[in-house]
Amino acid sequence: MRIALCGGTGDIGEGLALRFAYDTDHEVLIGSRDPEKARTKAEEYETDLDGRGTGTTIKGFENAMAADRADVVVLAVPPYHVRDTVGSIADRLDSETILVSPAVGMQRDESGLHYNRPSAGSVTEMVAETAPEDVPVVGAFHSLSAGKLANLDVELDEDTLLVGDDEDALDVVRPLADGIEGLRALSAGSLENAAEVESLTPLLINLAANNDLHDVGVRFE
Numbered sequence: 001m002r003i004a005l006c007g008g009t010g011d012i013g014e015g016l017a018l019r020f021a022y023d024t025d026h027e028v029l030i031g032s033r034d035p036e037k038a039r040t041k042a043e044e045y046e047t048d049l050d051g052r053g054t055g056t057t058i059k060g061f062e063n064a065m066a067a068d069r070a071d072v073v074v075l076a077v078p079p080y081h082v083r084d085t086v087g088s089i090a091d092r093l094d095s096e097t098i099l100v101s102p103a104v105g106m107q108r109d110e111s112g113l114h115y116n117r118p119s120a121g122s123v124t125e126m127v128a129e130t131a132p133e134d135v136p137v138v139g140a141f142h143s144l145s146a147g148k149l150a151n152l153d154v155e156l157d158e159d160t161l162l163v164g165d166d167e168d169a170l171d172v173v174r175p176l177a178d179g180i181e182g183l184r185a186l187s188a189g190s191l192e193n194a195a196e197v198e199s200l201t202p203l204l205i206n207l208a209a210n211n212d213l214h215d216v217g218v219r220f221e
Contacts (some may be wrong), residue, residue: 004070006031006063006077008039008083011221012102013076015149016141017045019055022152024179028058031066033088038062051217052152056119070091072100072176076139079103079116079123086130095134097167101127102141112209113202115195124163136169138162139194140177143201145215156182158217160173163188186220205221 003020005013008030021028030045032038049056060066067073067089077085082103093099101124105116120126124139133138140162148154160177162185164170170187176220177185188197200218208216 001072002029002070003176004029004031004066004073005071006067006075006089007081008032008036008060008066008074008076009037010076010078011146011150012141012144013074014041014045015144015146016074016102017058018048018152019149019180019183021045021049021058022052022054023181024176025031025034026176026179028056029066029070030058030060031063032060033063033133035060035062037063038066048152059211064089067097070097072098072172074100075127077103079105079118079126082123082127083130086127090130090132093132093135095136097135098172099127099131099135100141100173101137101139102144104142104198106202106205112206113116115199115202117195118198121192124194125191128191136164136166137191138164138166138169138173139191139197142198143204143218144183145217148215148217149195154215156180156217158182159184159186160220161188161198163191163194165191170199179215184219211219
């Protein structure tokens with residue numbers, strides 16, 4: 001399977017790219033608005049993986065070209081770039097392409113971070129509103145620490161919650177997430193539940209900040 005990470009040069013994109021490339025046999029494509037930046041980062045990721053004895057090839061493209069080649073497209077971009085990014089790749093998506101959204105809207109004040117709920121109800125629902133009607137959307141990877149993902153010396157032991165309305169798409173993304181060593185995918189219901197899932201992220205960051213913790217995740221028992 002080919003996984004394109006639009007915005008794959010950023011923190012969460014790097015972490016997911018390295019984990020998918022290291023833990024699975026899926027082909028990883030790095031997307032960026034700047035194709036040269038995408039190629040440069042792809043080479044950096046390859047070098048990191050080569051140092052760990054893997055011969056994985058990672059390619060870099062402009063976002064639309066990466067999406068055009070992929071079975072699953074992960075929007076590894078900040079929430080304020082989501083609409084523009086979906087718009088820029090929309091003509092490369094179809095009903096056979098799964099769009100995955102890990103973005104979370106947050107705002108900070110003197111007491112910490114708070115969930116910034118968009119008018120669509122959640123960032124994941126905003127993606128679904130913006131994407132072509134026949135393109136399935138799944139929310140996933142919201143509460144994962146980018147730093148922990150990118151550090152392949154760190155063993156994961158946490159869950160990621162999936163939301164979506166298309167069962168076939170969920171059946172693809174679930175084993176994709178489970179393929180990352182130490183990560184377990186759990187269903188949290190339909191897209192209407194995305195706000196509850198996304199709001200976990202500022203909570204976890206606040207817990208880390210107020211208890212001198214690092215890279216906090218969640219595990220449900």
